[in-house]
Amino acid sequence: MSDSQSRPTDRGSDPPSLWSNSPYRIFLASQTLSSLGDSFSYVALPLLVLHSTGSVLQMGFVTGLTGVASIVSGLFAGLIADRFDRRRLLMLTDGARCLLFLLIPVVWIFSTPVWLIYAVVPLAGVFSMLFRVTYVTVVPTIVAPDQITRANGHMYATYAVASIAGPALAGFVAASAGPAAAIGIDAATFAVAAVGILFVKFDGKPRPSEASAERGTARQEFLAGARFLWEHPVLRPLTVLLSLLTFLTYGLTDLVVYLLKHDLDQSDTTVGYVLAAGTVGTFIASTAVARIRKRFGFGASWIGAFSLAGIAVGGMGLSQSVPVIAVLMTVNLMCTGIAGICSMSLRQEVTPSHLLGRVTSSFWTIHSALGPLGAAATTAAAAGLGVTTVCLVIGIAVLAITLSGTMTGIAQPHTVDRPAGEAP
Structure with a gap:
């Protein structure tokens, strides 16, 4: 029987409310914080470059680096998500982004090395793409099959909220306390999100028999x-x-x-x-x-x-x-x-x-x-x-x-x- 045939349908009786699912509620909150962090950095990093260099060209380089890192890391992010424990990957990606972005405001207290931004941005972009791919893989392990579409709708809504609120909040913080402070808040959102995943229980690992059956050369797996x-x-x-x-x-x-x-x-x-x-x-x-x-x-x-x-x-x-x-x-x-x-x-x-x-x-x-x-x-x-x-x-x-x-x-x-x- 195929995978699609073994799943419950999405046209039967109405499933129980997703809000009664505690792991899902925590996961949704963590995902919202991660999306908010992404939106913060989307504004705060170019602003920090502009404040430090006054160059719109270097602002463009930072934005371009983020896009390139996401595309390149997308080529191997799926393989990593299928090979390793996904719960730990979610915590790792949020924790890594927290440490990377926290490094900027800490260093900025003593000096303003713009090269640090160019070092942090590509690495953070890699972990961001790995998070995006991994979170898609864990949604079916947290909710019932006939609730997947509804859960994705919630995720989509939180991303939209973050896309609106994140830049606005980042701009306000940057104007009042400086772009480095906004990046510090960005780091804090990732820290809280990583801790939140600790309280989400789901099957984070693919079945060993299934995963091993797909093992082959690196090219074949890719x-x-x-x-x-x-x-x-x-x-x-x-x-x-x-x-x-x-x-x-x-x-x-x-x-x-x-x-x-x-x-x-x-x-x-x-x-x-x-x-x-x-x-x-x-x-x-x-x-x-x-x-x-x-x-x-x-x-x-x-x-x-x-x-x-x-x-x-x-x-x-x-x-x-x-x-x-x-x-x-x-x-x-x-x-x-x-x-x-x-x-x-x-x-x-x-x-x-x-x-x-x-x-x-x-x-x-x-x-x-x-x-x-x-x-x-x-x-x-x-x-x-x-x-x-x-x-x-x-x-x-x-x-x-x-x-x-x-x-x-x-x-x-x-x-x-x-x-x-x-x-x-």
């Missing part, structure tokens, strides 16, 4: 995640289509900013309001995704969400109204959030535990690889052709790519979407 994606009738087309969609939409925020500033002559404050309004869609997605998938199943939820997102992108290009653009941004983020949570949940449901880390890192690496190239292409096209034309083309292309999923395994009924006892 490619195991990609091979699983390719051989799975749903994950294969999902990965291909998401790679194309990521290429098209990676630079969407830049296009919206350009539309508001260049075409509509709006202020920076208005840009901030529109982007903040879009985050409302994230919260709607996190609260509605479990019910939507339960009602319509994975295929219809994913295809329907991305189709509506494509229509919203095309509408943004046509609109000259700031409130309408804000609403369409909300719709777009809501739909991409629903599709993303459904996608993550499906991978967790159909992937054997001992392989989930490698499948997760392979999926992220493959489908996001074209993103930076797409952002450069779409923004360059907008500069030459105008945002309206580019958004219309992107919207139509997103809709066409998404609807092509109806001819793949994505649209087929899946065991995890059928009530118990229903024939395939």
Whole structure:
């Protein structure tokens, strides 16, 4: 019997509330603190570089180093998550980031060696990616199979809160006590998160028999995640289509900013309001995704969400109204959030535990690889052709790519979407 067939369904009777699950509550709180820490460092580190050097170029180097470290570490993070005790890995990644970031404010008391930031950032980026991959692998061990989508919705919501609150708090602390102090608070969040994992009980290790069965050469193990994606009738087309969609939409925020500033002559404050309004869609997605998938199943939820997102992108290009653009941004983020949570949940449901880390890192690496190239292409096209034309083309292309999923395994009924006892 396959892994997906052995799991309970997500359309049966309503499961007990996740809030009655003590390990899950603690894990969610720890994950929120880790996300808040990531958001703090995202603002505090470039600010510290600017305060120390006055160079916007060096600020860009710091941000670029973080991205490079995440991409490179993503290649091997899955293998590590599948090889070692995942509970200890979560504690290690948070503890390591705590010590690395704590080093900066301590040293800054005596001197301001900018080289230290360039040494800390790549290492912290490695541990951050290892944490992200590992936490995906442990969610199915903390909650029931029919609660995975709901749990991922909660995680998605906490990440959105951290993404909003973290930069705002980091900016406030940096303004009042200096960027080094903000990084010190960042370190403290990771320390508390690491301690919180101590109180979460779950099966942190893949089954020895399963893990040993997958052992081979380093190259074979590295490619195991990609091979699983390719051989799975749903994950294969999902990965291909998401790679194309990521290429098209990676630079969407830049296009919206350009539309508001260049075409509509709006202020920076208005840009901030529109982007903040879009985050409302994230919260709607996190609260509605479990019910939507339960009602319509994975295929219809994913295809329907991305189709509506494509229509919203095309509408943004046509609109000259700031409130309408804000609403369409909300719709777009809501739909991409629903599709993303459904996608993550499906991978967790159909992937054997001992392989989930490698499948997760392979999926992220493959489908996001074209993103930076797409952002450069779409923004360059907008500069030459105008945002309206580019958004219309992107919207139509997103809709066409998404609807092509109806001819793949994505649209087929899946065991995890059928009530118990229903024939395939």
